[in-house]
Amino acid sequence: MIEDAFTFFFNLEPRQLLFYFWPFFFFDFARYVLLDLLVLVVYLPGLRRRRRGWLWARKRLYKERPLVSILVPGKNEGRHLERLAHSLRRQSYSNFEVVVVDDGSDDDTPAIGGRLLRQGLIHQFIRNETRGGKASAANTALSFSRGTYIVHLDADTHLSPGALEEVLIPFYLDSRVGAVGADIRVANSDHSLTTRLQHIEYMKTLSTGRTVSSILGILRIVSGACGAFRRDMLIQLGGWDVGPGLDGDIIQKIRKLGFRIVHQPRAACYTHVPETFTSLARQRYRWDRSLIRFRVRKHANVLRPDRNFALLNFLSTAENLFANVALNLKWWVYLVQMILFAPQLMSKIFIINYFLYTVCNVIGYGVATVLYGRTMTHREWALIPFIPLMPLYTGIYLRIVRTYAYLMELCHRTSYRDRWNPWKVSAAALRDRL
Amino acid sequence: MSQLLQLTDDADKAVHGDAQRVLAEQVHDYGDSGPALWLIDEANVRDPLELMTAVRQQPSPAAYLQPILLLTAKGGQSSLSCRAADGAVSPESFDSSHWLSHFADLQRWIAELPDPNETDGQTSMRVLRHLASRHLSIEPMMTAQMPSGFVYPPLLPYFGGAAIGTLEILQFLETQQFLEAEFSASAYLCFHCRSAFLAFEETCKQCESADLDIQELVHHFRCGHVAPIDEYRNDDKLSCGKCGRDLKHIGVDYDKPSLIYHCRSCDHRFQEADVRTTCFACGRRTAPENQHRETINRFRLTPLGDNAARFGVESLFTHLLERDIGLVPWSVFQRFVHIEQSRIKRFGKTRSTLLFLSIDNMEQIYAQLGARAVELFEALSSVMAGIVRDTDVVTSREERFYLFLLAETGLENAEVPRERLISRLTEVMSANLSANPRLESHLLELTEDVDLEAQLQSMASRPRD
Numbered sequence: 001m002i003e004d005a006f007t008f009f010f011n012l013e014p015r016q017l018l019f020y021f022w023p024f025f026f027f028d029f030a031r032y033v034l035l036d037l038l039v040l041v042v043y044l045p046g047l048r049r050r051r052r053g054w055l056w057a058r059k060r061l062y063k064e065r066p067l068v069s070i071l072v073p074g075k076n077e078g079r080h081l082e083r084l085a086h087s088l089r090r091q092s093y094s095n096f097e098v099v100v101v102d103d104g105s106d107d108d109t110p111a112i113g114g115r116l117l118r119q120g121l122i123h124q125f126i127r128n129e130t131r132g133g134k135a136s137a138a139n140t141a142l143s144f145s146r147g148t149y150i151v152h153l154d155a156d157t158h159l160s161p162g163a164l165e166e167v168l169i170p171f172y173l174d175s176r177v178g179a180v181g182a183d184i185r186v187a188n189s190d191h192s193l194t195t196r197l198q199h200i201e202y203m204k205t206l207s208t209g210r211t212v213s214s215i216l217g218i219l220r221i222v223s224g225a226c227g228a229f230r231r232d233m234l235i236q237l238g239g240w241d242v243g244p245g246l247d248g249d250i251i252q253k254i255r256k257l258g259f260r261i262v263h264q265p266r267a268a269c270y271t272h273v274p275e276t277f278t279s280l281a282r283q284r285y286r287w288d289r290s291l292i293r294f295r296v297r298k299h300a301n302v303l304r305p306d307r308n309f310a311l312l313n314f315l316s317t318a319e320n321l322f323a324n325v326a327l328n329l330k331w332w333v334y335l336v337q338m339i340l341f342a343p344q345l346m347s348k349i350f351i352i353n354y355f356l357y358t359v360c361n362v363i364g365y366g367v368a369t370v371l372y373g374r375t376m377t378h379r380e381w382a383l384i385p386f387i388p389l390m391p392l393y394t395g396i397y398l399r400i401v402r403t404y405a406y407l408m409e410l411c412h413r414t415s416y417r418d419r420w421n422p423w424k425v426s427a428a429a430l431r432d433r434l
Numbered sequence: 435m436s437q438l439l440q441l442t443d444d445a446d447k448a449v450h451g452d453a454q455r456v457l458a459e460q461v462h463d464y465g466d467s468g469p470a471l472w473l474i475d476e477a478n479v480r481d482p483l484e485l486m487t488a489v490r491q492q493p494s495p496a497a498y499l500q501p502i503l504l505l506t507a508k509g510g511q512s513s514l515s516c517r518a519a520d521g522a523v524s525p526e527s528f529d530s531s532h533w534l535s536h537f538a539d540l541q542r543w544i545a546e547l548p549d550p551n552e553t554d555g556q557t558s559m560r561v562l563r564h565l566a567s568r569h570l571s572i573e574p575m576m577t578a579q580m581p582s583g584f585v586y587p588p589l590l591p592y593f594g595g596a597a598i599g600t601l602e603i604l605q606f607l608e609t610q611q612f613l614e615a616e617f618s619a620s621a622y623l624c625f626h627c628r629s630a631f632l633a634f635e636e637t638c639k640q641c642e643s644a645d646l647d648i649q650e651l652v653h654h655f656r657c658g659h660v661a662p663i664d665e666y667r668n669d670d671k672l673s674c675g676k677c678g679r680d681l682k683h684i685g686v687d688y689d690k691p692s693l694i695y696h697c698r699s700c701d702h703r704f705q706e707a708d709v710r711t712t713c714f715a716c717g718r719r720t721a722p723e724n725q726h727r728e729t730i731n732r733f734r735l736t737p738l739g740d741n742a743a744r745f746g747v748e749s750l751f752t753h754l755l756e757r758d759i760g761l762v763p764w765s766v767f768q769r770f771v772h773i774e775q776s777r778i779k780r781f782g783k784t785r786s787t788l789l790f791l792s793i794d795n796m797e798q799i800y801a802q803l804g805a806r807a808v809e810l811f812e813a814l815s816s817v818m819a820g821i822v823r824d825t826d827v828v829t830s831r832e833e834r835f836y837l838f839l840l841a842e843t844g845l846e847n848a849e850v851p852r853e854r855l856i857s858r859l860t861e862v863m864s865a866n867l868s869a870n871p872r873l874e875s876h877l878l879e880l881t882e883d884v885d886l887e888a889q890l891q892s893m894a895s896r897p898r899d
């Protein structure tokens with residue numbers, strides 16, 4: 001069977017090859033393999049070249065020692081706060097304040113926060129009796145912060161000891177930098193198959209993918225789990241707007257102001273990911289819908305060639321829409337094509353596709369290991385046996401969730417009724433057609 | 435001599451603090467005991483509490499334990515001195531025979547004391563006897579008149595003035611298991627001078643200023659903007675600095691999620707203010723957690739306390755022995771021994787033996803067992819009662835030494851009951867105490883030249899380990 005498939009594959013003429021495997025050769029090969037190789041040929045050699053600049057920027061950072069405000073907004077995060085506060089004390093860069101906003105927790109978060117405040121482990125603890133949502137909690141924290149730079153952090157994450165320093169240095173390398181994203185890695189990788197597959201996915205799409213976007217100047221997201229911003233710029237923007245998808249939204253607003261967005265792969269931020277396929281599906285459903293809402297509805301103007309037009313912003317959004325919506329659509333086109341034109345070849349084509357995408361994943365993993373360099377841990381190495389499962393995970397599982405999310409959002413605007421936001425906020429947003 | 439003594443403080447001559455001398459002149463006729471009822475007419479004395487203090491400072495229970503009745507105008511009956519007295523009545527309605535019979539139980543209690551006319555040296559004993567004689571539980575009372583902020587009014591005259599030492603005495607009695615404490619309130623007292631009068635104020639975490647104002651935070655739903663309400667004020671309406679819209683309806687387009695403090699002196703904003711306390715008495719200022727936190731209890735007498743009040747702290751066990759085996763006083767025992775010695779000398783036929791027993795760690799039993807000491811003493815007493823025959827005579831000295839006169843018993847026949855006594859006592863005591871009991875005993879044949887005092891002397895001088 002497998003032999004048959006490969007015999008079929010090797011006997012194809014170039015024209016047939018493209019006919020049967022156009023999604024791979026036209027889109028995914030270029031997108032995942034060729035772009036990833038940019039890391040090898042541009043980013044890594046550049047690292048050595050830029051080392052002197054980097055050292056100089058680091059020296060300036062420590063000479064200036066700007067106050068950094070670490071904002072930790074959230075609901076019912078008390079149990080994570082203590083560990084987070086302690087892990088922050090191990091940071092190489094130490095001039096920071098921690099501003100925690102408790103957004104209407106109904107557990108023992110207020111007590112824990114109060115205690116950490118008295119112990120001096122955190123510096124502000126603001127309690128909202130009623131929940132206002134992610135954006136308002138982050139904005140509350142922002143209004144209580146005093147630092148020159150803002151680091152937005154999720155309570156259930158922890159940072160590698162040099163992470164704070166690493167996300168600050170790009171501001172000193174280039175004054176046009178407005179936001180720096182840390183490299184999000186999976187903390188609970190060895191919990192289940194779900195978390196292992198997500199870890200491989202994060203290595204490819206977040207670590208490598210964002211490094212590539214950063215090189216190309218089209219990085220469009222800085223993860224809310226850990227991102228650094230210039231405070232003056234955030235104040236000018238009025239902080240975060242109502243989510244979901246507020247992480248991408250704020251970056252879009254920053255790009256519109258003309259600032260650069262940088263990804264910092266060596267600033268490792270470990271986060272907990274969903275541990276079952278069901279909870280993962282719920283998470284991705286929410287994320288995917290926000291794309292429609294923010295790219296297509298709110299920020300559609302970046303696609304219009306008017307006075308404010310900026311090519312990179314256009315490309316950033318266009319690439320994002322293309323990659324997600326169009327490439328998602330292409331699979332269904334491909335599926336229909338196969339059913340219509342080659343129903344008897346489907347199993348062979350499936351096997352070959354599976355092989356091709358597995359090779360892609362191996363290459364992607366390899367690039368990520370090079371990128372991680374010394375920050376590779378046993379957790380990452382332990383993922384190798386699971387790489388062959390990735391085509392099923394990204395090609396089938398995630399695709400179905402994504403397609404469903406896009407359809408729901410386009411047809412029903414379901415995110416306005418999302419429990420993610422308090423009802424009062426969603427209602428206000430819906431009224432104003434935001 | 436009247437059963438009633440109406441006290442005056444000789445308002446013309448007496449200088450403050452001299453009540454003791456004034457009282458001494460008036461009670462001269464009563465000897466060691468006092469009148470059956472102390473009467474104080476508030477209208478005629480300068481400071482009724484000072485007189486009561488003089489009364490409660492009298493040497494013997496027969497004097498200081500006697501009831502004090504305060505004659506006071508109607509409406510004044512909630513004053514501190516009324517609560518400190520045993521009763522208060524208006525002068526018009528005072529009826530001496532009614533009050534004498536009212537306190538008859540108390541009189542009886544005093545009369546039943548082993549030695550009502552002997553001096554009670556310790557305040558703790560006086561307090562205990564006061565509570566026991568009146569079957570009183572004491573409640574703390576809030577007051578602005580005392581620096582400690584609360585008092586136990588009936589005990590006030592035992593301590594005088596600022597009631598210093600009251601808590602310590604009560605706590606001591608509690609550790610002795612004579613009183614049972616129950617939580618009533620808690621209070622912060624000045625860490626320096628123990629005054630209860632502390633001013634609390636909220637202060638800025640950053641600069642310690644108390645010049646704070648409280649601001650409301652406003653959350654504009656549609657844009658997620660959050661700022662103090664002042665930043666939204668625009669003439670007489672609220673409008674959003676981020677999105678420019680007007681805020682119209684609270685709960686619909688905005689709300690106020692929290693309150694924050696704003697320091698007017700350094701502009702710091704925060705939600706949890708520090709609290710500073712300043713002592714009204716000594717002016718010292720510190721955080722509340724540095725102040726002294728005191729638990730204010732109400733107290734109730736325990737059965738052990740009741741016993742100790744009646745028979746003294748030391749003699750509880752001997753009291754039980756008196757009941758169970760007819761323990762005789764030392765002088766009586768001496769007479770018995772003397773008679774027995776004469777008989778032996780005269781007839782030379784009969785033989786008697788003296789059994790000496792010492793229990794060395796009696797204090798430890800109180801300290802370790804507290805209220806349960808009564809049970810142990812009961813058990814020990816019944817062990818002794820099981821050994822002692824009707825013809826035997828038993829006495830004790832200082833609660834440590836027990837002397838048994840075993841009549842018509844030769845030395846060799848006395849060994850059996852001695853061994854039985856020691857092994858039973860050891861058994862009972864080791865079952866109840868963590869440390870081994872320290873029992874010493876020996877037998878001595880009674881001859882005419884046995885000197886009891888000398889024997890006791892030598893037992894007492896034996897080194898205790």
Ligand SMILES: [Zn+2]
Binds near residue numbers: 657659676
């Ligand atoms: Zn607004």
Ligand SMILES: [Zn+2]
Binds near residue numbers: 639699702
């Ligand atoms: Zn201040």
Ligand SMILES: [Zn+2]
Binds near residue numbers: 628714
């Ligand atoms: Zn003081």
